[in-house]
Amino acid sequence: MTTVATPYHVPLQSPLAAIYASIRDELQQVEQTLRNQLRSEQSYVDELCRYGCLMGGKRLRPALVLLSAKACGEIETAHLTLAAVLEMVHTATLVHDDVLDGATTRRHLATVNSRWDNEASILLGDLLFSQAFFLASSLDDVFACRAIGRAANLVCEGELRQKGTRGDFQLSEAEYLTIIEAKTAELCACSCLLGAHYAGAEAAARQRLESYGRYLGIAFQIADDILDIVGREDTTGKSLGTDLQQQKPTLPLIRLLEIADADTRQRVLHLATSEAETAQAPLRDLFHRFGTLDYSQQQAHHYAARAASQLDALPPSEAVEHLHTLTEFVVRRFA
């Protein structure tokens, strides 16, 4: 039985426990960095920061930085700093996302917007963003600042593009993929790239790990979008059903509109644009009937496999095995 302490919310029985145990000391240092960075003399700000810190959850991006570093060499001090930076950027986007989605629960906790208010969420997100960039600039060179600035920018543009597609049921699968690549996969790709770079990896290995992170992120987001439809709030620990409610087209719906006959298509459009909560159940039935949830799961598996294939050229190691396990984990969440 693994005895890893989990301030980062990984249940001991999770398939991830062994992964986190392998980088336990380093993750604890990352937690310490997060706590030190997000401390304030003002009790109001301090409380908000400490609470916001809990929102990030399973510390996937720090794990990607650390495992990518180990896959290419040694974990250096720069990695610990950057792992904290990426978690802060990620948390900033989550805190702002929860405002956009009007979400009330995340990680089984009340969201910042529901416990405090939207204003606190906006300002906390901004604080996390700016503190992350400040911390990234504590390194000696601008490589990390550039990579993180670029990734954060793509995340924001992806979010904005997604917002622009609300109620746009013409959205193609390709456009959907471009959006989730930007809003979710870029930060995972950046985590792996920085892990490899600051471990002194060659260009080829760096690029492979960056691609690994990108495909993993795409698989993760497709899975997340499926969970928003079929998940249970008590197990996922967050508000669900928000995509349908907000008319945000995700893969199961996009696919359904693509393959359904004209009559069904009309019915789907009617249900998808309805504001009644009762529209969700018949939509779910149609996803099942037309197999578009299965199709979406297959797509998630496809991207997870592409992520895994990037690892083939790396020298075998425990870290590489753990990166493999992650590709299985991201698509197994809805199994």
Place this chain on the structure above:
Amino acid sequence: MTTVATPYHVPLQSPLAAIYASIRDELQQVEQTLRNQLRSEQSYVDELCRYGCLMGGKRLRPALVLLSAKACGEIETAHLTLAAVLEMVHTATLVHDDVLDGATTRRHLATVNSRWDNEASILLGDLLFSQAFFLASSLDDVFACRAIGRAANLVCEGELRQKGTRGDFQLSEAEYLTIIEAKTAELCACSCLLGAHYAGAEAAARQRLESYGRYLGIAFQIADDILDIVGREDTTGKSLGTDLQQQKPTLPLIRLLEIADADTRQRVLHLATSEAETAQAPLRDLFHRFGTLDYSQQQAHHYAARAASQLDALPPSEAVEHLHTLTEFVVRRFA
């Protein structure tokens, strides 16, 4: 008659016109950088960015970068980049501020939150933040990233602290000053510091210009808070009266509570905590009767004079004269 083109909203008859004319070509390059940086292939994102760009207004921070550079040496390419970066950070905070304040007008234009919605504002602000940091990292060294990351972080913490003081009518003048120093003056200080640094200034000159920017920013914010009480929406071009409405204690109110007799104090507290719009007029009368608007103006003048005194040790030049003019301008807005 100066014939400077003013995409940055400086009326030709403004005392600032001569200042802006002296750095016209450079400011136009900054505008070009802003336009290039904030372009998107997605029409929704592109329109939002172009509109957001107009919100910044008179380009005070770019002017501070450029004039500080000229006061110490030559304007380099780095200055043009950094001027755009600082304007983007500033605009990001304005766009988010307008959400927090529920403001509907800025620079005589509908705010992003009122023309689009709060979500668009949150995402646009995030995009501006991240794009600014990305652009800052295009420089060869981390100096600018550190200075901007630190300043942006202080701005956000200042905003959060100010939010924490809503309805706190115990707030002292000293605490108020600490908050406005963080939320407004830091970015001005940073603009001047970077202008001086990248012009190769000595440590002493750099520090003096940084202090100049800080005192100027404090004077500017006190003046802004006075304008929120006594200004006219048709001349300032933005929503006013929001501080009182949101129970945000600013200097005229803080001073009034400090010097008023017990009975008046009770009355002020009653009015300040009232949600009725009719409470604003009697409060304004009390500010006038107890001279706390005059007192606040004197304080603004005091900080403007401290800013000006920082310039004494610099070699005389046209740029230094323009920096002097700015100290007069910030406090003359309410004259």
